[in-house]
Amino acid sequence: MPLIRLANVSKRFGEITALDHIDLSIEDGEYVCVLGPTGAGKTTLLRTIAGLLEPDEGEIYIEGRLVNKVPPEERSAVYMFQQFALFPHMNVWDNVSFGPFIKNWDNDKVERVTSEILDMVRLGGRRDALPSELSGGMQQRVALARGIASGARILLLDEPLGALDARLRVELRSQLRRLVKDQGLTAVHVTHDQEEALMIADRVVVLRNGRIEQIGAPHEVYSKPQSIFVASFVGGANFIEGNVAKVEDSGSLVEVRGGLQIRVSGRGETVGERVVVAVRLEDVSVGSGEAVGSNNLSGRIESATFIGGSIEYAIRLENDIILTSKIMLSDAFKAYKTGERVVVSFPPDRCYVFPYPKIGLLKEIEAI
Amino acid sequence: MPEVKLVNVTKRYGRIVANDDINLTIKDGEYVSVIGPSGCGKTTLIKNIAGIIRPDQGEIYIDGELVNDLPIEDRGIGYVFQNIALFPHMTVWGNITYGPRVRGWSPEETRPLAIEMLEMIKLSARSDAYPSELSGGTQQKTAVARALISRAELLLLDEPLGALDIKVRGRLRYELRRLVKDLRLTALHVTHDQEEAMSISDRVIVMKSGRIVEAGKPIDLYTRPNNIFTANFVGEANFLKGVVTQISDEGCLVEVADGLQLVTDSRNETVGDLVAIAFRPEFASIGDNEMSNKITGNVVDVIYSGSIARLKVELVNGDLIVVKKVLGFSRTGFGVGDSITVNISPRNILVYPYPKEGLYNELALD
Numbered sequence: 001m002p003l004i005r006l007a008n009v010s011k012r013f014g015e016i017t018a019l020d021h022i023d024l025s026i027e028d029g030e031y032v033c034v035l036g037p038t039g040a041g042k043t044t045l046l047r048t049i050a051g052l053l054e055p056d057e058g059e060i061y062i063e064g065r066l067v068n069k070v071p072p073e074e075r076s077a078v079y080m081f082q083q084f085a086l087f088p089h090m091n092v093w094d095n096v097s098f099g100p101f102i103k104n105w106d107n108d109k110v111e112r113v114t115s116e117i118l119d120m121v122r123l124g125g126r127r128d129a130l131p132s133e134l135s136g137g138m139q140q141r142v143a144l145a146r147g148i149a150s151g152a153r154i155l156l157l158d159e160p161l162g163a164l165d166a167r168l169r170v171e172l173r174s175q176l177r178r179l180v181k182d183q184g185l186t187a188v189h190v191t192h193d194q195e196e197a198l199m200i201a202d203r204v205v206v207l208r209n210g211r212i213e214q215i216g217a218p219h220e221v222y223s224k225p226q227s228i229f230v231a232s233f234v235g236g237a238n239f240i241e242g243n244v245a246k247v248e249d250s251g252s253l254v255e256v257r258g259g260l261q262i263r264v265s266g267r268g269e270t271v272g273e274r275v276v277v278a279v280r281l282e283d284v285s286v287g288s289g290e291a292v293g294s295n296n297l298s299g300r301i302e303s304a305t306f307i308g309g310s311i312e313y314a315i316r317l318e319n320d321i322i323l324t325s326k327i328m329l330s331d332a333f334k335a336y337k338t339g340e341r342v343v344v345s346f347p348p349d350r351c352y353v354f355p356y357p358k359i360g361l362l363k364e365i366e367a368i
Numbered sequence: 369m370p371e372v373k374l375v376n377v378t379k380r381y382g383r384i385v386a387n388d389d390i391n392l393t394i395k396d397g398e399y400v401s402v403i404g405p406s407g408c409g410k411t412t413l414i415k416n417i418a419g420i421i422r423p424d425q426g427e428i429y430i431d432g433e434l435v436n437d438l439p440i441e442d443r444g445i446g447y448v449f450q451n452i453a454l455f456p457h458m459t460v461w462g463n464i465t466y467g468p469r470v471r472g473w474s475p476e477e478t479r480p481l482a483i484e485m486l487e488m489i490k491l492s493a494r495s496d497a498y499p500s501e502l503s504g505g506t507q508q509k510t511a512v513a514r515a516l517i518s519r520a521e522l523l524l525l526d527e528p529l530g531a532l533d534i535k536v537r538g539r540l541r542y543e544l545r546r547l548v549k550d551l552r553l554t555a556l557h558v559t560h561d562q563e564e565a566m567s568i569s570d571r572v573i574v575m576k577s578g579r580i581v582e583a584g585k586p587i588d589l590y591t592r593p594n595n596i597f598t599a600n601f602v603g604e605a606n607f608l609k610g611v612v613t614q615i616s617d618e619g620c621l622v623e624v625a626d627g628l629q630l631v632t633d634s635r636n637e638t639v640g641d642l643v644a645i646a647f648r649p650e651f652a653s654i655g656d657n658e659m660s661n662k663i664t665g666n667v668v669d670v671i672y673s674g675s676i677a678r679l680k681v682e683l684v685n686g687d688l689i690v691v692k693k694v695l696g697f698s699r700t701g702f703g704v705g706d707s708i709t710v711n712i713s714p715r716n717i718l719v720y721p722y723p724k725e726g727l728y729n730e731l732a733l734d
Contacts, residue, residue, distance in 0.1 A: 038504075038533050136406055137733065165406055165560040167601060168733045174671070192533055199673040222674050233535065235674045282675040282694065305542075306587045308566040308603050309650055328676070328694055329591075329650050331660075331713050 001064050003028040003186050004049060004077075004154065009058035011044055011210075018044040019055065020210035026188065028153075031180055033197035034190045036207035037233065042190040045207065046156050049188060050079035062154070077154035078147045085143075086131040092118070092142050093127040099150035113149055120179060121145045137168045144176070148183055155180060157189040161196065169193075173200050194234045198222060206230050228276060228354050232365045237278040237352070238323050239361060244269045251348055258319025263294040264351040274356040281326035283350040286313055286342050296345045299323070301336050311335070315344050370431035370444065370522050370554055371396050372417060377426035379412050386412035387423065388578035394556060399548055401557045401565035403601070404575035405733045410558045411526060413575070417556065418524050419443050430522060443522070446515030450527035452507045454499040460486070460510050461495040467518045478517075485513040488547065505536040512547065523548060525557040529564065537561075541568050562602050566590065574598050596644060596720040600731045605646045605718075606689040607727055612641040619714060625685035630661045630712070634719035642722040649678065649692035651716040654702070660711035665689070667706045677702075681710060 002025035011019040018041045047053040051072035097114040121141040161169040180187045198218040206213045225231035242256035251266040291298040299317040310328045357364040372394040379387040386409040402410040415421045419440035468478040486492045489509040529537040548555045566586040573583040582598045593599040614621035619633040669680035679691045723730035
């Protein structure tokens with residue numbers, strides 16, 4: 001039996017449908033990330049589970065019990081706001097032990113649980129400090145410690161790392177996951193940071209306009225995007241418009257601007273169909289020499305941008321299409337200069353083919 | 369295209385020294401970013417230059433002129449904040465032309481400038497829109513146009529993309545840089561996002577505790593950081609403690625564990641020095657490689673993120689290192705418990721004096 005189950009849940013705010021018939025089951029001990037752009041309905045979803053919002057339609061079950069009418073404090077779930085609300089006049093210890101205290105646990109238990117959790121978030125030495133004396137990262141860990149100390153089985157985390165410096169955010173990712181796993185908790189974590197979701201979650205739920213666009217293990221969502229939106233929002237890609245020119249057993253040929261043909265592994269396209277081919281930035285390799293064979297195209301380096309750990313090349317092809325290639329630095333790394341002639345290539349089995357969207361390609365991507 | 373020069377600039381808040389004897393020159397037309405952990409003094413630095421605060425000591429020159437006593441509006445700067453501060457009751461046009469209006473410029477004088485600004489941010493069609501009708505990214509572009517209409521040549525950007533969604537942020541970076549270069553401005557950009565700083569700037573300044581730790585071209589800071597704090601702050605790195613056992617013309621030999629000696633190309637050490645060596649996860653490769661140092665260990669965790677897998681590897685002495693591997697279509701082929709050999713070229717190993725306060729304290733971000 002899943003620990004949390006949403007059946008056909010909808011929530012509207014005036015004319016806006018924030019959640020549109022959501023079905024979702026979360027298992028005991030699972031770490032689930034809910035990913036989507038601003039306005040996708042992520043926070044509404046989390047608040048509905050927490051009991052801070054009541055759905056207009058559908059049922060929410062926690063531990064098998066229908067909880068639509070159950071108040072937040074009786075749901076064994078604790079909701080953590082993005083702006084972590086610590087009591088400013090209380091020190092770290094009092095902030096963390098506040099939950100157990102109002103739960104009337106005996107002093108020994110409060111003492112034991114609080115110090116254990118503070119050690120876990122590496123703040124055992126700062127128990128007497130006031131929130132104002134701590135850095136943002138430390139405050140965030142206090143807030144997490146307080147959530148865990150509440151004894152709730154379910155942590156509902158709304159952009160828990162959002163208020164932190166980028167570098168610290170990366171560092172806290174793995175700590176957060178380990179904390180949740182060590183305590184045997186179940187976490188639902190809302191974020192708009194796809195890298196964070198991919199690194200931290202057992203399962204990723206991609207939300208768009210109140211609907212679940214795709215759900216699956218991080219690797220699955222990344223390597224098998226089911227829509228242009230998911231390909232773009234999770235990982236990002238080059239998108240090339242074209243028409244299916246030929247369908248063979250081994251795959252299809254898609255004709256793109258300037259009469260160039262791209263070979264793709266088949267997915268049941270039909271000749272003449274208008275499609276979009278998506279190729280991940282890291283699947284486009286750059287080399288020198290002659291452009292021979294399928295999906296080897298010649299072009300010129302238009303720009304090279306170093307982004308720390310990898311370089312992004314924009315390559316203008318002969319048909320004026322610009323492809324972006326992302327290459328991780330490595331021992332064997334070879335740099336190309338702006339203006340240099342290169343050959344780009346990408347394997348047919350790394351091309352995702354989607355029907356051309358009704359609202360147009362740019363709108364489909366820009367909807368983000 | 370003004371040059372900005374800071375000479376011995378210090379700013380204190382009570383006992384806290386937010387800017388501690390800063391010396392810095394930003395060249396004409398240069399795009400410079402400042403990064404550093406919270407509280408490092410990067411916002412104080414930009415406020416000093418803007419004239420929002422006054423330094424306690426030192427001089428600030430813009431275009432060769434001492435500006436310590438010059439008010440913000442006379443410094444020829446455009447200033448953009450993280451919190452998009454557009455006037456909500458004014459249209460895009462009203463917001464952009466606000467500065468010239470309060471300066472008493474005539475509408476005839478202002479109009480062509482505003483039209484130029486709108487074209488520059490590709491927003492000519494939305495000049496009648498109110499801020500609430502625009503996306504966050506478009507609002508911030510309007511704020512940039514408003515900052516630049518008074519012919520400012522120095523653009524100061526304080527977390528200008530910080531309030532935006534990650535995807536939008538990535539796109540606006542390039543627009544911002546192009547704008548600065550097209551208009552031949554000088555830009556100083558404060559950010560907490562290393563990747564943003566790397567991709568947008570000619571030069572990146574790393575700050576810590578009110579001081580400049582290091583400044584350099586993005587790729588140099590990343591591949592050859594002079595300072596151990598930089599090595600950790602601008603990207604992922606593995607750190608191991610070691611002792612220099614041998615030196616030669618090519619470099620030094622560092623023992624990082626019993627029986628594990630690594631060849632490096634560093635020539636600043638003497639035998640017996642206690643050092644910390646660092647290398648980036650992406651420069652380590654798995655398998656056999658004639659020319660490299662070899663480290664063996666056991667995989668204890670595999671973390672996937674998109675196209676990359678990070679393998680956490682435990683060495684014989686219990687130290688942990690992380691190795692990055694680009695994935696093929698399937699998974700890595702390595703699993704927890706596998707014994708692997710990691711190769712690192714001598715030139716990709718950075719060697720630093722071992723920090724007096726210990727590695728953990730030296731690298732701490734908070």
